[in-house]
Amino acid sequence: MERTNAALALIPLFPLVGSVAAFLVGRVHKRAAGIIASLASILAFVWTAKLFAAMSAETVLEDVVFSWFGVASLQVDFTLRMDALGAVMCLVVTGIGSLIHIYSTAYMAEDDSVHRFFSYLNLFMFSMLLLVLGGNLLVLFVGWEGVGLCSYLLIGFWFRTIDYAAAGRKAFVVNRIGDAGFLLGIFLLWMNFGTVDFLELEAAIAGNMTLVGLCTVVALCLFIGATGKSAQIPLFVWLPDAMAGPTPVSALIHAATMVTAGIYMMARMDFVFALAPFTLAIVTIVALLTAFVAATTALLQNDIKKVLAYSTVSQLGFMFLAASAGAYWVAIFHVVTHAFFKACLFLGAGSVIHGCHHEQDMRHMGGLSRYMPITFATYLVATLAIAGIFPFAGYQSKHAILGALEHNVNPYIAPYNSWIVALVTFTAFLTAFYMTRSLAMTFFGKYRGHAHPHESPAAMSGVLVALAVLSLFGGWFLETRLPNFLEHVLAVAPGHASETIVESLLHSWVGIAGVVLGLLFYTSLAGVPGLVFSLFKPIGVLFQRKWFVDELYQAILVRPLEGVSRGLWKAVDQGFIDGAVNGSGAVIDTSGQVLRLTQSGQVRHYALWMFVATIAIVVFFLVRS
């Protein structure tokens, strides 16, 4: 491994400067905000690409920006580092990010606070780039919290609607729960190894079998952090609500980049997870449940963005499944392809929402393929990609995930490999089905709304086409290149034997089945879904109502805690402690009042007291002797 110095700081610096500039200039010239922010993002992409072009698979670029803080042996430098993994993530973030910035210039053109929007969006890019470039856990954590902040600000971007603001708060708080776990992991690592630097930690930990116990705990802590950021059970509840933000935000933050931070972190810390098979088994189970539960929830959502949100949660589960089987490169592969097709889907949904004048309910759509041909075509490509049909991008990564799960050697999981593969396959089928449902409800049949749908401007449709192209060829292009590039950073299992096209098509049967069934159910056999729903009503309601998770959390966590807090305040603070304080005041006051009675000013009273006291003293000494 060769470590070379490079001006890595420039990459996040472009969007940071852009963020400030977009805000200041955008306040005066609304249009300038989008241009500045897009330019900053593109510059970051170009600079990344330039550095990437000169990289080999073994290169590690390094930039120690300054020494951040240090006390005793806790010395933390603000180190940025780019290896193959970081480069891949950086390219995705800046590449997809730039496309989404360009899209947003048209999507947000009408908004009054467009400068605020682009400022936040660039600030997000800055934080996300710190996250993937951070050379130690703390710089990563800066990005980790920074993206959380931007997510909070952008979910609640239209803050006049208090529900949107509440969704932002929920996202931040739920993420904080994960962050507490993450911090615990950092404490443990520093306490035991005296460093938070990735390379130093790797040197100290990698392959040291005596550390299995510690690594199991550390990995668990880190995974708790990942469940927050990457929306896994039990902390996934914030992501569906996060759809309150503008749609480009959903595409960039809540689909393509930020939510994959947990998977990236796991891949970055693979040397810890490699020594923690027990934790990996937990990851497998959590990811499996998440993928399945979210997919079933997506089946019956009518809000086009909610479908995509639950789909994202489910796909993130797929990525964690791959990582938990030790196939980190496969997880990253799916991160990349998912970024292509899910960004395409979200931006497509945005285009639909834009075209239908802010309508998000698919029951009021339909037949849009005639009005918005480009949006339709790109949405179709992306749907086929996420369905996992050859040759679209989702096929290769999903196929690789199933392959990795089949050959999972984790002792806790291996006996159940076939069961897991079966459930994952079924979930993949559900994915194809619900995405086809959303495609059919939106674009096929008759238009059921009351607006005048129209195709979106070139800045939007152009970006959609670009993402559709990536969704079409991305998987094929990366299938062999990505593992070759990543093999020095991540464990890469020997690639599976190359398939013929016919074999690949046969392997796509799950996706094809889902798509065909979805098409039938939501076009020619339109009565069937209602019939199935009424037949399995309890299950249907369970899916429709999102497994009642939010209600459950409210009932067992939020409300009791609020009650306890109020109880503490009223009973302990005001009742007990202040009762004691005021009580002691009252005792002194009362005793003062009582004692005052003795000070009557009458000499005979005093004489009486003296007499009584003398008697008492005499009696006392008599008794004692």
Add this chain to the structure above:
Amino acid sequence: MHSSWNLLSWLIFTPLIGAVLLYLIPLFHPSVDRHGSKARWFSLAVAVLTFAISVCALASFEVNGSMQLVERAAWIPSFGISYAVGVDGISLALILLTTVLMPVVLLASYSVHSKVRAYLFHMLLLETAMLGTLAALDVFLFYVFWELMLAPMYFIIGIWGGTRRIYATLKFVLYTVFGSVLMLAAILYVVWAYAQQTGEMSFLLSDLLARTELSFKEEVWLFAAFALAFGIKVPIFPFHTWLPDAHVEAPTGGSVILAGVLLKMGIYGFIRFGFPLFPRGAELFIPVLCGLAVIGIVYGALVAWVQTDIKKLVAYSSVSHLGYCVLGLVALNTVATTGSVYQLLNHGISTGALFLLVGVLYDRRHTRDVAEYGGLAAKVPVFAFLFLVFTLSSIALPLTNGFIGEFLILTGSYVTFPFYTTVALLGVILGAVYMLTLYMKTMFGQLDQAKNGSLTDVSAREVATFLPLLILVFWMGLYPQPILRRLEPAVDTFLSDVKARSQMLEEREMGFMAQMRPQLIRAQEGAVPGHGIVQRTSLKESNL
């Protein structure tokens, strides 16, 4: 190091001179200076001058763990009382916090309309008291300044406070006096012990530290007395209930100083006096203090969550934040204790700013009820931005000052108290809950209160009050090294002093008893395996 310039004395007494001049110069008489604007400008100038002197002190300060700029003069020689002042990194940092906050507070004094001159007088007097408390190296001098802080604060709340100000001041004073009386008794006991053992009187801290021998039992009682005085000031749960009332009733400036500086005196007292004087007594109380700190963190956060009065919410958040500082202090390792002092500065900045922000709203709307606000971000964007920044600082977002302090405290104390620190992490979550709930309820949503329709955004003067704090938030979050570098040696000195004195006392007591009753000592060794800090810290030295 002796200072030929008497820099610290000038620092301490400049505000006092200013306060006296306010009454001596006829220009500031209310009959001439009708709105008190001249008096305001004058006291602001005095505060800025004081700040400038503190910067001079910083400039002549050398980065090491020793006491510097030391001045000593006999004051009441017959009792061994001297005027002795000096600073190390810890007290210098807190002095700078005080001198930075005071001009800010005086700039914010425009919301005070009655008896302006008296208000300014009390503020400047308070500054002298605070600076004196932080610089005093003589226990008697410390006590005088400590008590002197009480009087101006009493008047500031009692005269310029809200409707329940009399109850609040009474509670504040009684709580505090209750603690300090016990501390005075403890001080006298120590000096008496010193006089018994050496045959001379001295209140000088360095004398007491070097030569007073106390038995373990004595230490326990004396530390308890100090801990009560300091614990009330911090405030440590369950001695915190004076704080919400005092804050709610205090005028904005009073709240800022109360939260910004006065609360810090508790922790400072522990560091300068409580722990070094009675190390083995402290050692016994560490589990208690640690437990109470963690309870305070969680309890303060939970109770803050359900407050409807913004000021009360911020007050309870202080209980939570100061809990972190206590946790970091009692962890007694360099990382955590340095973090604890750093967090004192952070809390002064972010909570001070939050109180200023509440003051801005209160000046305009005369209510602190959360329900009276909502949707303000659309109406007062600059205010909303400032509120956001200080909220984020308060919940310790990385790259703000709060993160550095909180991270150092938690990382360091995790080594000493893994369980308690894990529980304390709940505060990290709950902090986001109550602060973001407050932010949401006031700033977001519809602007549905008609009265808020005419709200004006922060004025240039108000921006000027926030600007220094805003800069500090980011500077201390991005580049804390200049401060940490000066704190660390002082903290190391503190830790090694505590350790050394603990060892010395242990040896003397053992030696003394070995002479008297050799058989007892063997029994004791079996029963109490070295209640010295010595053993505990040596275990962790490898990492810290």
